[in-house]
Amino acid sequence: MSNPDPSIPASTAADLDRQDALAALREEFVGAETSLVYLDGNSLGRPLRRTAASMARFVEQEWGGRLIRGWDEGWFDLPLTLGDEIGRITLGAAPGQTWVGDSTTVTLYKLIRAAVDAQLPDGRDEIVIDTDNFPTDRYVVEGIARERGLTVRWLDVTTHGGVEVEPLRELLTERTAVVVLSQVAYRSAWLADVERITAAAHDVGALVLWDLCHSAGSVPIELDAHGVDLAVGCTYKYLNGGPGSPAFGYVAARHQSRLAQPIQGWMGHADPFAMGPGYTPAEGARRFISGTPPVLGMLALRDMLSLVDGVGIDAVRAKSVALTQLAIEVTDERLAPFGVEVASPRDADRRGGHVTLRHPRMREVVAALWRRDVIPDYRDPHGLRIGLSPLSTSFAEVEAGFEAIAEELGRQASSTTTA
Numbered sequence: 001m002s003n004p005d006p007s008i009p010a011s012t013a014a015d016l017d018r019q020d021a022l023a024a025l026r027e028e029f030v031g032a033e034t035s036l037v038y039l040d041g042n043s044l045g046r047p048l049r050r051t052a053a054s055m056a057r058f059v060e061q062e063w064g065g066r067l068i069r070g071w072d073e074g075w076f077d078l079p080l081t082l083g084d085e086i087g088r089i090t091l092g093a094a095p096g097q098t099w100v101g102d103s104t105t106v107t108l109y110k111l112i113r114a115a116v117d118a119q120l121p122d123g124r125d126e127i128v129i130d131t132d133n134f135p136t137d138r139y140v141v142e143g144i145a146r147e148r149g150l151t152v153r154w155l156d157v158t159t160h161g162g163v164e165v166e167p168l169r170e171l172l173t174e175r176t177a178v179v180v181l182s183q184v185a186y187r188s189a190w191l192a193d194v195e196r197i198t199a200a201a202h203d204v205g206a207l208v209l210w211d212l213c214h215s216a217g218s219v220p221i222e223l224d225a226h227g228v229d230l231a232v233g234c235t236y237k238y239l240n241g242g243p244g245s246p247a248f249g250y251v252a253a254r255h256q257s258r259l260a261q262p263i264q265g266w267m268g269h270a271d272p273f274a275m276g277p278g279y280t281p282a283e284g285a286r287r288f289i290s291g292t293p294p295v296l297g298m299l300a301l302r303d304m305l306s307l308v309d310g311v312g313i314d315a316v317r318a319k320s321v322a323l324t325q326l327a328i329e330v331t332d333e334r335l336a337p338f339g340v341e342v343a344s345p346r347d348a349d350r351r352g353g354h355v356t357l358r359h360p361r362m363r364e365v366v367a368a369l370w371r372r373d374v375i376p377d378y379r380d381p382h383g384l385r386i387g388l389s390p391l392s393t394s395f396a397e398v399e400a401g402f403e404a405i406a407e408e409l410g411r412q413a414s415s416t417t418t419a
């Protein structure tokens, strides 16, 4: 790779790749052999090569060979067995509390509704959520508030920061039913202090639901140890489940019997094949399942989980921190002269797996980058978001991406001065 700027040691990214014990795993992913620079693994992870074979095997042997018998031979329990695996490998959750099934949005609806319904009889008629939470979380909360006659209390956060415990405390009262927050902010990558915030909510008797979409598979999570009540997360980002792969949900064992979810379907019934009158929820996490699970959508996810299991989530996080650190250093060296600002925490302990960079021309820059097969994301206001999926991203890929960003910013600057 060319290195026109002598202030960057030519060897930095190559050295980091040489020292990276996880570097070889990049070859496990489809597309690693191409020159395309993928900086959006926090939106949709790359597929694993082995997934093509496991999908073909599933069609031939399990679906084609076992047909309807497959339900008795594993598919019926797959939401729970796979949920336990996600819990063990990425969430710090003991078995029996995690399942896979609906989309993130639907799972958010089911769990927030269940939580407020359990809290309303105690006079708890408020939901607390931050103003920069992901849109679907905010929309679901507003819909449930309308449906149940609740008040939404908004925690103001900046688009380059995130949720902190002291400002949150000011909104928490004996009327708070549930607090809905993201562990890693989708825009800034702010990494919330799950333990302290959960404890603050518990101090007033509220429940907390954590959206783990941007943390599952990238940041170590300790749901049980931190006393978390409820959680939801998608599987198509750092868990590489593929477009539209189903979300997981988590309900701490201590809450399960008192929570009634609103979409009471036959697959969550205590005895689904009795097909009798009336609904009796199953014991345990099965009660949060509604209908037939999307078995095909869970196959790629299984492959990625076994890769993460082999490596360990702490090693994944260590590489994630190194990747985001490199991105910030190169921004300071190469992009700051164009007026680019880092809109993510500089403190690695407060930063998730992506970095957002701001400049007034970023919308145009991102469009130009996509045309040349360099794929970050654009998020308002003026944010180029770089998602660094640790197992499929090399340091050299990051460096190549920054070369391209610097070139496009340079073009934008010269088109502005000549216009």
Ligand SMILES: Cc1ncc(COP(=O)(O)O)c(C=O)c1O
Residues within 6 Å of the ligand: 043, 103, 104, 105, 106, 134, 136, 137, 182, 186, 211, 213, 214, 234, 247
């Ligand atoms: C924090 C967060 N929550 C929810 C979602 C999406 O929900 P769904 O999977 O239902 O589309 C996303 C998608 O990017 C997200 O980043």
